[in-house]
Amino acid sequence: MRVAIVTGGSSGIGQSAAIQLAKRDTAVILTYSSNEAGAKDTVSAIEQEGGTAVALPLDVGRSDTFAAFRAEVVEVLRGWDRDTFDVLVNNAGFAKTAMFADTTEELFDEFFRVLLKGPFFLTQTLLPLMSDGGAIVNTSSSSTDRAEPGYSGYATMKGALVVLSRYLAKELGPRRIRVNSISPGATRTRLGDNGFERYPEMIPVLAAKTALGRVGEPDDIGLAIAGLVGEDGRWITAQNIEVSGGFDL
Template structure:
């Protein structure tokens, strides 16, 4: 454990039990962060990540959270407050809004229910969750919102999903502007296509799609979760404290 006078930074990662969020949580622990991670339903997956973080000598706690249900955010904030109190802290340092879902539907076929679900998870959720957690964020902390390469380039079937991510990129600039008085910086990390189970695991499991993405990527392969976890951990390092209101795409150079 960290025995220095300065406490380890505490970072909260939503959707930290699997996929990119898991990679982020583990990378942050390797960089000396204690981690609060959230999960929606699979407690065993979340506990496994907590165990890996503890093995690295860091503290970690998994808390349940459905980012689509903004009515639960006040109670979630109290759970975070209680966790911090157990660690002898009254604030956490960084927030990573990562939790998400994938919906693949052509623009002409997207239903209102699909659209509403994406709004709740990818826009309304991060908007009001961040709002609810602001009283517990330390001055000088940082927010990382997760967007997508699809906010820059267009692939059929992702109109609604990409629209939410584009909105989050705009929101990030407003967060940077309005929270700057507290020394809180806000940035966006936009992954390209990554081999995870996101969206049914198509990029990982569909060899034709995988090969197409690799052929359109300057570095010649599809991304892996650890390609993104390391980016987030690096962005939250003290060396990058002056980066603010920026969109950082981590796609290996897709569609250049």
């Protein structure tokens, strides 16, 4: 049985990734910040399918809490007769829009803490517990390749995450740890303060800009993550893979 850690597993892409990994004989440690109910739903969905999962609280914007989180992970692993884990999915995050001229230092720093510094130092903290031959996936965004007004701060951090993934792939290669990033396009999640629910009129607009004719669903991304970290992705590393249905071709 493999073990995966999935951050931001209480909804959306993280929830789907956790469930899809569990279907592939993987025990899952998933994290949540404010949405404990959603995390419990994820655990319940996994257990109903005969899988194993534990939800732990984690604020990826608080790197000072990472050592304590690692200690909790160690305890969970002991309960599963393991002292290492195999897969890390750095998925937790948030999205806000602000024009460049209106981006405050406070918002910029929040983007930095959650979207870049968090995955950087969480991975560093957990790395001693990761088994050789494991896999890491960092969730980036297609906004890094498509300049849309209002996303300069967000996309800057997501772009840096792609660069970090390549460097990690290089440095961790001797341990046979594969590192990739994925870049979802427009996907129906809770990001942006439930933007899809608040602005349903945007759905057909985004679908019209997508080659496959619809917006993405969390499972579109979760399935890609599960496949990438599994045996089918064993020879893929240092890549950024767009999973967008052909958005804005």
